[in-house]
Amino acid sequence: MLTGRALVTAAGVVVALIPLALGSNYYLFLATLVGIYAIVAIGLNLLVGYLGQVSLGHAGFFAFGAYTAAMVGKALDGIDGLKTTGLHLWGGLVLGVVVAAIVGAAVAYPALRVKGPYLAMVTIAFGIIVFSVLMEWTAFTGGPLGITAIPRLRLGGQPLRGTSFYILVLAILAPVMVFQHNWIVSPRGRGFVAVRQSEVAAAAVGISVHRTKVLGFMLSAALAGLGGGLFAFHQAYISPDSFEFLQSVFFVLVVIFGGKATRLGPVVGAACLTFLPELLHRFAHFRLIVYGGLLVAVMYSLPEGVVGTAEAWFTRRRVRRPSAPLAVDLDGAARVGELAPARAGSPGVELLRIDQLRMQFGGLVAVDALDLVVRRASIHALIGPNGAGKTTVVNIVAGVYRPTAGRIALEGEVVTGWPAHRMARAGVSRTFQNLQLFGQMTVLENVMCGFPLTHRAGLVACATRTPALRAAEQTVRGQALVLLREVGLTEQADRVATALPYGQQRVLEIARALASRPSLLLLDEPAAGLNAHEIDVIDDLIQRIRDWGVTVLLIEHHMDLVMRISDVVTVLDYGVKIAEGAPELVQRDDRVIEAYLGRVRSVACSP
Amino acid sequence: MVFFLQLVISGAAVGSIYGLVAVGYSITYTTVKVLNFSQGQFVMLGAMIGLTFHVWWSWPLLPAIAASILVLVALTLLVERVSVRPFLSAESMSWVLSTLAIGIIAENVAQLVWGREALPFPAAIRDQPIRWRGMGIYPQELLIIGASCALMAALDLFYGRTVAGKALRATAHDFDVASLMGIDVKAMVSVSFAISSALAAVGGILVAPITLAESTMGNILGLKAFAVAIIGGLDSPRGIFVCAVAYGVFEALCAGYIYPGIRDTLGFLLVILVLLFRPSGIFGRAQIEKV
Numbered sequence: 001m002l003t004g005r006a007l008v009t010a011a012g013v014v015v016a017l018i019p020l021a022l023g024s025n026y027y028l029f030l031a032t033l034v035g036i037y038a039i040v041a042i043g044l045n046l047l048v049g050y051l052g053q054v055s056l057g058h059a060g061f062f063a064f065g066a067y068t069a070a071m072v073g074k075a076l077d078g079i080d081g082l083k084t085t086g087l088h089l090w091g092g093l094v095l096g097v098v099v100a101a102i103v104g105a106a107v108a109y110p111a112l113r114v115k116g117p118y119l120a121m122v123t124i125a126f127g128i129i130v131f132s133v134l135m136e137w138t139a140f141t142g143g144p145l146g147i148t149a150i151p152r153l154r155l156g157g158q159p160l161r162g163t164s165f166y167i168l169v170l171a172i173l174a175p176v177m178v179f180q181h182n183w184i185v186s187p188r189g190r191g192f193v194a195v196r197q198s199e200v201a202a203a204a205v206g207i208s209v210h211r212t213k214v215l216g217f218m219l220s221a222a223l224a225g226l227g228g229g230l231f232a233f234h235q236a237y238i239s240p241d242s243f244e245f246l247q248s249v250f251f252v253l254v255v256i257f258g259g260k261a262t263r264l265g266p267v268v269g270a271a272c273l274t275f276l277p278e279l280l281h282r283f284a285h286f287r288l289i290v291y292g293g294l295l296v297a298v299m300y301s302l303p304e305g306v307v308g309t310a311e312a313w314f315t316r317r318r319v320r321r322p323s324a325p326l327a328v329d330l331d332g333a334a335r336v337g338e339l340a341p342a343r344a345g346s347p348g349v350e351l352l353r354i355d356q357l358r359m360q361f362g363g364l365v366a367v368d369a370l371d372l373v374v375r376r377a378s379i380h381a382l383i384g385p386n387g388a389g390k391t392t393v394v395n396i397v398a399g400v401y402r403p404t405a406g407r408i409a410l411e412g413e414v415v416t417g418w419p420a421h422r423m424a425r426a427g428v429s430r431t432f433q434n435l436q437l438f439g440q441m442t443v444l445e446n447v448m449c450g451f452p453l454t455h456r457a458g459l460v461a462c463a464t465r466t467p468a469l470r471a472a473e474q475t476v477r478g479q480a481l482v483l484l485r486e487v488g489l490t491e492q493a494d495r496v497a498t499a500l501p502y503g504q505q506r507v508l509e510i511a512r513a514l515a516s517r518p519s520l521l522l523l524d525e526p527a528a529g530l531n532a533h534e535i536d537v538i539d540d541l542i543q544r545i546r547d548w549g550v551t552v553l554l555i556e557h558h559m560d561l562v563m564r565i566s567d568v569v570t571v572l573d574y575g576v577k578i579a580e581g582a583p584e585l586v587q588r589d590d591r592v593i594e595a596y597l598g599r600v601r602s603v604a605c606s607p
Numbered sequence: 608m609v610f611f612l613q614l615v616i617s618g619a620a621v622g623s624i625y626g627l628v629a630v631g632y633s634i635t636y637t638t639v640k641v642l643n644f645s646q647g648q649f650v651m652l653g654a655m656i657g658l659t660f661h662v663w664w665s666w667p668l669l670p671a672i673a674a675s676i677l678v679l680v681a682l683t684l685l686v687e688r689v690s691v692r693p694f695l696s697a698e699s700m701s702w703v704l705s706t707l708a709i710g711i712i713a714e715n716v717a718q719l720v721w722g723r724e725a726l727p728f729p730a731a732i733r734d735q736p737i738r739w740r741g742m743g744i745y746p747q748e749l750l751i752i753g754a755s756c757a758l759m760a761a762l763d764l765f766y767g768r769t770v771a772g773k774a775l776r777a778t779a780h781d782f783d784v785a786s787l788m789g790i791d792v793k794a795m796v797s798v799s800f801a802i803s804s805a806l807a808a809v810g811g812i813l814v815a816p817i818t819l820a821e822s823t824m825g826n827i828l829g830l831k832a833f834a835v836a837i838i839g840g841l842d843s844p845r846g847i848f849v850c851a852v853a854y855g856v857f858e859a860l861c862a863g864y865i866y867p868g869i870r871d872t873l874g875f876l877l878v879i880l881v882l883l884f885r886p887s888g889i890f891g892r893a894q895i896e897k898v
Binding site: 048054109110113114115117118121122124125126128129132133135136245249252253256257260285286287288289291292293295296299300303 | 636642689690693694700701703704705707708709710711712714715716718719826830833834837838841868869871872875876878879882883886887888
């Protein structure tokens with residue numbers, strides 16, 4: 001693997017040097033553009049490929065970088081001291097990045113709540129607004145004519161142009177690529193992918209989906225701004241034409257063509273789509289027809305993009321080796337202790353208290369006047385016929401819904417209305433009735449996402465991959481493996497989550513929920529759809545979890561299971577609590593029998 | 608007041624065109640979750656083909672429209688086969704790229720066949736504005752509004768009352784279940800693309816007398832139609848049409864009272880504002896996440 005990476009790096013360096021050897025100014029010009037577009041595309045890839053947020057407005061961020069750099073550079077160029085050092089130009093470049101990042105955060109705000117085509121529209125609108133302002137605000141932006149005679153970047157008094165500028169772009173592209181790699185393999189990068197694959201599950205493991213998206217937009221916009229600044233100094237002349245909608249489309253094409261969510265995709269895509277039109281010059285008037293036709297043809301034959309398809313091909317051919325860390329033998333007895341809740345407390349004490357909870361969806365009252373106390377280190381079952389409001393209670397406690405009325409307290413602290421990620425951080429973990437695994441991640445990665453490091457890791461540490469972060473990652477990896485061993489999934493650690501049998505997927509979700517060492521674990525129908533053997537596994541697992549000191553609130557329809565393992569059973573019907581107590585008492589309760597089986601008509605009963 | 612009314616009418620006319628095209632986006636999106644990003648270019652092709660039959664070959668208008676619709680539907684079915692169907696299975700975004708590519712190709716073809724210049728397209732009814740209480744209203748604008756409303760009503764009836772319309776709705780609701788019920792879902796996909804391109808053809812021919820027929824006319828038109836489809840709510844054709852007309856009027860008022868250059872800035876700012884408060888569009892059903 002390491003040799004493979006070294007090989008790719010060496011090949012990359014050689015390819016990057018080719019334009020220098022050709023001695024053609026024109027190819028050098030294009031190669032510089034490739035580098036600039038690649039920087040923008042890497043940012044877009046983080047957003048589109050990894051975080052799963054579409055942007056068809058990146059030309060707007062690109063424009064902010066370009067215009068900021070150009071305007072600052074031009075405005076300050078008259079000052080004597082600066083003219084020789086060129087500091088103001090570098091300052092303009094940096095300022096462009098900052099401005100673009102701020103604008104990125106501003107765009108993220110309306111983009112937070114919208115999805116799919118609606119999100120695409122927000123970004124398209126942003127791009128068009130930037131373009132029309134550039135066109136119309138002539139006094140400020142120069143209007144359709146743009147900004148001419150932008151000074152060249154200078155280093156040591158020498159203007160950077162041609163070869164030296166190309167080398168500068170490479171010198172910036174290289175660390176950007178390193179950053180991209182660091183980020184993707186970091187806990188935060190995993191958080192990006194988690195948000196892409198399931199926002200509810202990401203929030204359930206403590207990731208703030210909002211903050212992650214804002215961060216994604218900011219990073220992506222900053223890189224687009226960096227590319228824009230370089231573009232301005234490269235061209236020495238910018239006008240709105242370079243920042244219209246089609247430019248945004250081009251950036252997306254680069255990412256998809258190269259292969260989204262691949263590390264080399266943006267660079268390969270930028271190179272292909274920059275040089276392709278040049279190769280098509282001979283087609284003259286038919287140029288765009290051939291271009292469009294080739295795009296469709298490539299998508300047809302390489303559906304995952306150039307790099308994505310190539311990677312899939314190599315992965316299929318490579319013989320799978322067991323990953324090294326799996327072989328590490330862990331001292332189980334010592335480590336199981338680490339699975340106990342992060343915040344200890346004595347068993348039997350009140351952990352969760354719900355007072356007069358009410359949840360209304362439009363006219364439907366799903367939960368009404370519910371009081372519930374869950375005691376520490378107990379298994380508390382919540383049962384009731386379909387539609388009784390059980391999952392609604394779980395969703396409220398997990399922070400997915402904000403209750404219409406009522407109060408929820410966790411360990412004495414009022415937590416009513418806290419969002420899901422905050423509840424998760426406060427010690428409430430959950431599984432889902434409809435599985436919400438991070439489907440394209442491996443089993444091990446799924447569990448690793450459950451650890452608080454995913455949302456706690458420092459941003460700078462993630463970007464630079466510090467030794468401390470690597471050490472923390474190794475610890476988390478070790479703990480995740482202990483967890484997997486405890487739930488019996490060690491053999492599957494390297495498999496893609498969705499490739500597991502259904503029963504094991506349910507177990508995996510429980511393992512992921514345990515990773516944060518929660519005080520309270522909400523299990524929403526963990527045995528649904530399982531066979532008898534798989535139910536036994538779950539049965540045993542839930543009891544062991546309780547023995548670790550984790551409190552379990554269990555929703556389940558398998559009455560055998562519920563009655564066997566629960567300490568307390570609460571029965572809901574139509575959103576109202578109708579019975580509560582030890583399993584054997586609840587089983588004999590008339591109202592419970594009525595709720596499940598219906599009332600026996602008294603007439604029929606009489607002899 | 609006169610100026611205001613004039614702006615409203617011409618805005619409503621342009622808005623109706625946005626509406627026709629926007630409903631086209633909605634139809635394919637609800638059926639197969641695919642947005643045909645070459646929709647704008649199909650509007651342009653509709654105008655160009657209509658122009659060829661009507662002006663170059665002197666066909667009467669109605670047969671020319673019918674011919675234009677037929678040609679465009681045929682083209683769309685081909686495009687759907689080549690650039691949409693292969694990419695449906697994967698959850699990839701390849702269809703974004705492939706439909707954009709089709710748009711690029713269509714524009715280039717149009718430049719080769721009809722040239723780069725804007726071509727005049729004769730109005731369907733007389734060219735002179737009707738004078739009424741100091742207003743000058745172009746009959747073409749009234750025709751656009753009337754024809755669009757009629758088309759929308761017809762589409763509404765088709766969806767609500769006919770078996771084919773119901774089959775389309777069933778497919779839109781649940782692809783797999785519709786398929787199990789014996790509905791030929793692949794055919795439904797084709798039908799949805801055919802309807803959306805027919806709307807594009809009519810839209811192109813109706814708008815061309817006002818904007819002139821030009822190879823680039825579809826670009827911004829396609830984007831604005833997409834914008835109104837979004838603020839209306841992709842799953843609500845009626846809502847889309849209402850929003851489209853309102854958007855057209857808003858644009859006309861901005862251009863008329865403030866200044867023309869600010870039209871797109873304010874228009875798209877409005878789009879963002881609407882989405883800020885209604886993330887699924889004004890008439891769209893909010894998606895409740897089932898957990």
